[in-house]
Amino acid sequence: MNTLEAIHTRRSIRAFTSDPLGDDELHTIVRAAAAAPSGGNAQMWVFIAVREPKRLMALRSLSPGIIARPAAVIVLCLDRRRKTTPEGGLDEMVCFDLGAALQNILLTAHELGLGGCAIGSFNKQGIAALLNLPPAVEPKLLVTIGRPKFIPPAPPKRPLEEVFFEETYRGE
Amino acid sequence: MMDQQTLREELFHLIAYIITSARGLYDEPADYGIFRLLDTAGRLLEIMESNDLLDDPFLAELKRLVDEEREGSMDGERQRQRLDEMVQAIAAEMRRRL
Numbered sequence: 001m002n003t004l005e006a007i008h009t010r011r012s013i014r015a016f017t018s019d020p021l022g023d024d025e026l027h028t029i030v031r032a033a034a035a036a037p038s039g040g041n042a043q044m045w046v047f048i049a050v051r052e053p054k055r056l057m058a059l060r061s062l063s064p065g066i067i068a069r070p071a072a073v074i075v076l077c078l079d080r081r082r083k084t085t086p087e088g089g090l091d092e093m094v095c096f097d098l099g100a101a102l103q104n105i106l107l108t109a110h111e112l113g114l115g116g117c118a119i120g121s122f123n124k125q126g127i128a129a130l131l132n133l134p135p136a137v138e139p140k141l142l143v144t145i146g147r148p149k150f151i152p153p154a155p156p157k158r159p160l161e162e163v164f165f166e167e168t169y170r171g172e
Numbered sequence: 173m174m175d176q177q178t179l180r181e182e183l184f185h186l187i188a189y190i191i192t193s194a195r196g197l198y199d200e201p202a203d204y205g206i207f208r209l210l211d212t213a214g215r216l217l218e219i220m221e222s223n224d225l226l227d228d229p230f231l232a233e234l235k236r237l238v239d240e241e242r243e244g245s246m247d248g249e250r251q252r253q254r255l256d257e258m259v260q261a262i263a264a265e266m267r268r269r270l
Contacts (some may be wrong), residue, residue, distance in 0.1 A: 014242070014243045015239070015243035036235065057185055058185065058188075059185070060185070060189070061185040061188035061189045062188065062189075062192050063192070063209055064189060064193040064196050064204075064211070065209055067207075067214075067242050067243055068242075068243055121196050121200060121204065122196075123196065124196060125190045126192060146237055149243070150243075152243075156211075
């Protein structure tokens with residue numbers, strides 16, 4: 001599968017078979033995540049993969065955005081100790097870095113015949129407690145991974161004319 | 173059929189899910205509530221299935237429909253129509269059972 005094909009055929013997968021996720025598959029996905037670009041090469045991310053059934057069940061209960069039962073969930077965290085603004089805050093750029101890692105995860109999963117979905121609906125404090133995160137490590141996003149039960153049709157997208165302009169903005 | 177301890181565990185996780193969802197909805201778009209409720213119905217039907225309580229053909233079909241809705245892509249208008257159809261089917265089944 002080439003990159004463009006992967007980009008255009010990837011779907012958000014919310015229903016999974018009961019097949020487990022192998023170590024090789026998981027490591028391929030996580031290596032791709034860690035290969036993403038990051039502002040100033042700060043690599044503030046930490047990836048925590050949860051596959052153990054009981055922990056997965058607990059994580060799913062604290063994450064309303066996870067619909068079905070995935071084989072694994074990768075928790076994308078930011079480690080605040082690695083880079084902060086002079087005021088000690090988080091540079092907005094780090095969220096784009098995590099977005100790049102997320103897309104690498106989803107495309108790699110797709111390439112491996114797997115699928116997943118980014119999950120923003122979860123209880124941060126609950127997940128932090130469940131995963132024993134230190135205060136400086138903040139969970140920002142979850143990604144479910146598993147073998148797709150079915151491939152959903154492409155969701156409607158805004159026409160390109162509505163979201164893309166050349167040279168100057170020409171929308172309303 | 174689940175043993176009592178497993179059932180207790182499953183229900184505990186369902187309660188945790190409902191409470192976490194309630195908290196989350198303060199910060200989320202209002203229509204996420206639709207998904208949370210559909211997912212709650214789906215999770216309850218899963219527990220019924222694990223306890224051999226889904227031999228009723230109507231409930232088995234309902235589970236299939238609920239799963240289809242909660243696992244599919246997000247398309248609000250189509251979903252509203254499907255929910256209308258589900259409620260009508262449920263009402264007809266309730267009338268039949270009276």
